[in-house]
Amino acid sequence: MLLEGKKGLVLNVTNKHSIGWAVAEAANRHGARVGVGAQNEKLKGKVEELIEGRPNFDTFMVDFAFDDQLEALRDEVAAKYGMVDFVIHSAAYAKREDLAGRFIETSRDGFQLAMDVSAYSLVALCRALEPVIADDASVMAMSYLGSTRAVPGYNVMGVAKAALESSVRYLAGDLGVRGIRVNTVSPGPINTVAARGVRGLTEMIETVHERSPLKRPFGQEEVAGTCVYLISDLSRGVTGQIVFVDDGYNTIGI
Ligand SMILES: NC(=O)c1ccc[n+]([C@@H]2O[C@H](COP(=O)([O-])OP(=O)(O)OC[C@H]3O[C@@H](n4cnc5c(N)ncnc54)[C@H](O)[C@@H]3O)[C@@H](O)[C@H]2O)c1
Incomplete structure (x- = not known):
């Protein structure tokens, strides 16, 4: 129960395979009250099915492309939770054609x-939520190795992840004065709806599992465990970091 008494948000979740859902479940198991985000009404229905009958879960709706939705989210969070102890940004989008060619x-x-x-x-989310993020809270975003390596098929998303990781470091500086930590978790490839937009995903997953130092499958649960640590007070000295959850694949040469 590392997160007993904590409240926070996981934004967003599509289905039970979403990395965000594994994080939400793990945080909940560790005692946290978790607000699970959905991008639109349709996906909110899916999230409501996931949390049905389970205590200490709520749903929120937000599309990150709209500032008014970020402000509405802040007001809803203020009304429901007062302040939050963690915010997890778990969302990405690029046009399919920009990943294909x-x-x-x-x-x-x-x-x-x-x-x-x-x-x-992430910047807009942190700014909108700043008044409801508690001192000493933990903010996290999901990145990928394609930010610093040219991974075939990752293309523009790699450029976006580089910007995301850099934003994390600047946000860590801005919010650190209140003890708020901002980190990136960088999972290896995992089969989810978003990942299926990347060509050759199955081969990527196989290659990483075969070649990584740990040489075994990893998935949403491994990412969720690291997130629980980064939300918890155990990681109170950690900010502005990229924490890889990829069986060590990022450390090898060939
Ligand atoms: N699956 C992987 O292999 C992998 C590896 C590294 C990083 N990641 C990252 O993990 C995060 C979660 O992805 P996932 O793999 O769980 O896939 P997913 O498809 O389950 O989740 C992606 C989420 O992004 C949300 N989203 C897309 N556009 C949005 C918008 N305009 N506003 C708000 N939300 C929006 C979707 O609704 C969805 O819930 C993403 O940042 C992704 O890049 C995934």
Whole structure:
């Protein structure tokens, strides 16, 4: 029960395979009250099915592309929770065609869209929620190794993840004065709806599992465990970091 008495948000969840859902469940198991986000009404219905009959869960709705929705989220969180002890940004989007072809073909609006939804959204989210984020809280975002390596098929999303990781470091500086920590968790490839937008996902997963130092499958549960640690007071000295959850794949050469 590492998170007894804590309240927080996991934004967003699509289905039971979402990394965010594993994080929400693990945080809940550790005693936290968890607000689970959905991007729209339809997905909110799915999230409501996931949490049905389970104590200490709530649903919220937010599309990161709209500032008025971020403000409405803040007001709803203030009314329901008062303050929150953790905020987990677990969302990304790029046009399918910008992941399929050559990176050089990325359109201007596709580039802007990926950056807006997948990177700037963390800045906008933190600004909107700042008044309801408690001192010493923990903020986290999900990144991927494609931020610093050219991973075939990851394309514009890699550029967006680089911006996300950099934003985490600047946010850690801004919010650190209140003891609020901001970190990135960087999972290896896991089969989810978002990941299926990346060409060759199955081969990627197999390669990483075969070649990584730990040489075994990992998934949502491994990411969730690291998130519980990063939410908990055990990680109170950790901020501005990228924590890889990929069986060590990022550390090898060939
Ligand atoms: N699955 C992987 O292999 C993997 C690896 C590294 C990082 N990640 C990251 O983990 C996070 C969660 O992805 P996932 O793999 O669980 O997939 P997922 O499809 O289950 O979750 C992605 C979520 O992003 C949300 N989203 C998309 N556009 C949005 C918008 N405009 N506003 C608000 N929410 C929006 C979707 O509604 C969805 O709930 C993402 O940031 C993803 O890039 C995933």
